[in-house]
Amino acid sequence: MAGGGSAAGKGDAPTVRIVVAGDAKTGKSSLILTAATDTYPPNVPPVLPPTRLPDDIYPDKVPVTIIDTSSSPENRGKLVEELKKADAVVLTYACDKPATLDRLSTFWLPELRRLEVRVPVVVVGCMLDKRDEQYPVSLEQVMSPIMQQFREIETCIECSAFRHIQIPEVFYYAQKAVLHPTAPLFDQEAQTLKPRCVRALKRIFILCDLDRDGALSDAELNDFQVKCFNAPLQPSEIVGVKRVVQEKLQEGVNEQGLTLTGFLFLHALFIEKGRLETTWTVLRKFGYNNEIRLSEDQLPPPIKRHPDQSVELTNDALDFLRRIFFTFDIDGDGALRSNELDDLFSTAPENPWSDAPYKDAAEKDALGGLSVDGFLSEWALMTLLDPVYSVENLIYIGYAGDPSSAIRVTRRRRLDRKKQQSDRNVYQCFVFGPKEAGKSAILNSFIGRPFPEEYQSTTGDQYAVNVVDLGGAKKSLVLREIPEDEVKKLLSSKDALADCDIAIFVHDSSCEASWKRAADLLVDVASHGEATGYEMPCLIVAAKDDLEPYLTEIQDSTRVSQDLGIEAPIPISTKLGDFSNLFRRIVNAAEHPHLSIPETEAGRSRKQYHRLVNRSLMFVSVGAAVAVVGLAAYRVYAARKNASS
Structure with a gap:
């Protein structure tokens, strides 16, 4: 090179x-x-x-x-x-x-x-x-x-x-x-290429290894040289490059050509000799910026959408991900173990799911492996929360299509309500409720985590994502737990509920105070939705059904649900694993968003006021029309009178 x-x-x-x-x-x-x-x-x-x-x-x-x-x-x-x-x-x-x-x-x-x-x-x-x-x-x-x-x-x-x-x-x-900065490429103290640099060079190597034999042949090496430096390598130069590598690192060259190890060794050699421009030229030819991430021109343009529109992966992207899953499931056990997942993301700057909110957000088996559904669920969550980042990672792991073809913007939620049907494949459910109501237990159960014996308070938003089978049709459901202390802050924003497909309100059915707080939260959230135009279906969940309910629990919760015009509370016990088909019911309510939208007292008053105003305007416009017709008739009459005289 x-x-x-x-x-x-x-x-x-x-x-x-x-x-x-x-x-x-x-x-x-x-x-x-x-x-x-x-x-x-x-x-x-x-x-x-x-x-x-x-x-x-x-x-x-x-x-x-x-x-x-x-x-x-x-x-x-x-x-x-x-x-x-x-x-x-x-x-x-x-x-x-x-x-x-x-x-x-x-x-x-x-x-x-x-x-x-x-x-x-x-x-x-x-x-x-x-x-x-x-x-x-x-x-x-x-x-x-x-x-x-x-x-x-x-x-x-x-x-x-x-x-x-x-x-x-x-x-x-x-x-x-x-x-040509040194810092992103090379660790001066350890005298080695930095991990992100290695990952980028590995991706470039794989892209140039057209026959997928794990080595760059003379022809592939020459194509690489022409792409990066606009000049071919002479046969003697190729021999020279391989000789330099082989002398220092025997496994750097094999019968097929220059191996990945040899390719990385060459770049370390260039950097040690102060020729950083060589490695930077290669990285930039393949679309990397100074942070060794794909530059903006390699990614989809800014996504234009209303606050109540979300982004999902297309069938093209999902088909690609299924193929990738089975390519990296080396042992063929139907799950990606941590080492297989690390290998899959070894051409990305880092594993995007190693930190919140993606870490442990999907269901894993007893050995910590992700099934196909769990794998696709993580992608659904990442695309929902950060679509451009999701596409960026798709490209890192080998998606070769037009970046814009990997995602689609869904219809507006207000249109879904008007049409009484949603065609989304991914639904986001906000989980509200007072402390110790059982919100985290619902999220844990959704992704197969064992029931915790001791209560742990949740700080900050938590996510759980899984596939819900509706009898043949599969939908992804994202549960977002919102701690009680965060509700006021959340509702301070006009668009707070724009990306919420459905909300559930969880209370401890054995505790009257828990129910009263959940009912207050329901009214607050529903009122905010009515005032901002982001109404959403709501369900009440009576958790801890294995405990003795407080005396008037059933009457109180049934009365409130009837007053608001929504479904009766759903009793569940996460401890006993009895969920009354909760997750299916959440998705069904999200698919038919017009059926479970609560109407508060304030909302009814607002609607009544608008009806009165509209009726008044109608009378005014009818009166004005009569006046205009009368005026026209008078003019005709006056004109005739003048003509006759």
């Missing part, structure tokens, strides 16, 4: 913006002017205006703009503003003033961290000509402890503007640190 290629910097900006900072009198302005004009300036202004280097000064031909700064207290605001806009920072110290070097680790570098300026830093010792030659200093010796402490330092260099020593190199290293 050969080097070469260019790339845009942070945010694909057309120029690289380098901010030069440091203590006063450390040679900042002289450094910039000498780099821009190639002559040493006898008189230097206190702070230079933004300075543009010639576009062709460096091989990448990406324009460089250098920003000079003042370290005086009165210019502090301007300095902070410029640092926050920087693509890279050059920190200067004076070679003849050790105190200015100490200030880098005691002030400047900590200050960049405090300001959250997360860009590459190049440390530059200016005025090298003024250092006392009798006291030679090893730059490596001086800078090694600082670089250990501050990993954001990309490189260190000493220069002299007066003697024209290493001036262009300063800004070359700064530009290179932006265009």
Whole structure:
């Protein structure tokens, strides 16, 4: 493989913006002017205006703009503003003033961290000509402890503007640190490629291994070279590349060609030799950005939808996922174990389900394996919550279709209510209820978790997702538990209930206080839905049916459900595993959303008011019409009268 290629910097900006900072009198302005004009300036202004280097000064031909700064207290605001806009920072110290070097680790570098300026830093010792030659200093010796402490330092260099020593190199290293940063690719301490870099290169290797034999043949290696560097490899060069790998790493080459191990070794070698541009060119040709994630142009455009529309995977994407599942189910036991799942996501930046809200959100078997339904359920949840992230991960694991063909936007929920039917495949159910009502137990049971013996309070939203079989038709149901303490915050937003297909209100049927709180929550939520136009079907769930109900529980809950015009409470016992077909009933109610929408007293009053207003407007418009007709008739009469006279 050969080097070469260019790339845009942070945010694909057309120029690289380098901010030069440091203590006063450390040679900042002289450094910039000498780099821009190639002559040493006898008189230097206190702070230079933004300075543009010639576009062709460096091989990448990406324009460089250098920003000079003042370290005086009165210019502090301007300095902070410029640092926050920087693509890279050059920190200067004076070679003849050790105190200015100490200030880098005691002030400047900590200050960049405090300001959250997360860009590459190049440390530059200016005025090298003024250092006392009798006291030679090893730059490596001086800078090694600082670089250990501050990993954001990309490189260190000493220069002299007066003697024209290493001036262009300063800004070359700064530009290179932006265009070809080391940090995302290589762990300097361990001297190895970083995991995310390995994962991206593995994906690229698989994409280039067209015959899927686990090695890049000479022809595949040549195609790769042409794609990345626009130049073919001569047969002798291919032989040379493979020889270099085989000498250092025997398993890097086999009879079929260059193996993945050899491919990764080559990139580590390029990086160790300072040729980061080679690896970056490869990554960018395959659509990666500086975070080693797919760049935005590789993903679907922003999804235009109303708050009450959701996003689901298409049949194309689901078929692809089923194929992938069975490809990675190596032992053929119908479940993906953790090692098989890690292998499946080994070409993604990380396993997207290793953290909340996806971790443990789907049903697993006794050995911790995901069935096909559990696997597809996790994808359904990810697509519902973060559709672009879901498509991004589809691409990482090998989805080759148009990214937009993987997802579809559903019909608006208000239209579903009007048409009295929903055609969604994924329904989201909000689970409300007071503390200790049994909300978490319902989520746990839904995904096959054992009933917990001790109560544990839930903090933050929890999700559980599974497939519900409606007698042939399968739907995905997402249960979102909303802690009692979070309800007020949730309802403070106008669109809080927009993405809710159905809500259930859980109470402990043995506790009157639990029922009263659940009833209050039901009225609050239903009222919010009525006021914002996001009404949704609601069900009451009487949990802990294995306990003795409080005295008037059945009468109270039945009366409230009748007053609101919804189904009678559903008794369940998670402890006994008796769910009264709860999950099917939730999906059925979501599929026919017009049947279980509660009507509160406030809602009835609002409707009555609107009916009165509409009736009044109708009388007004009828009266106006009569008046207009009367006026027209009078004009006709007047015209005839005038004509006859």
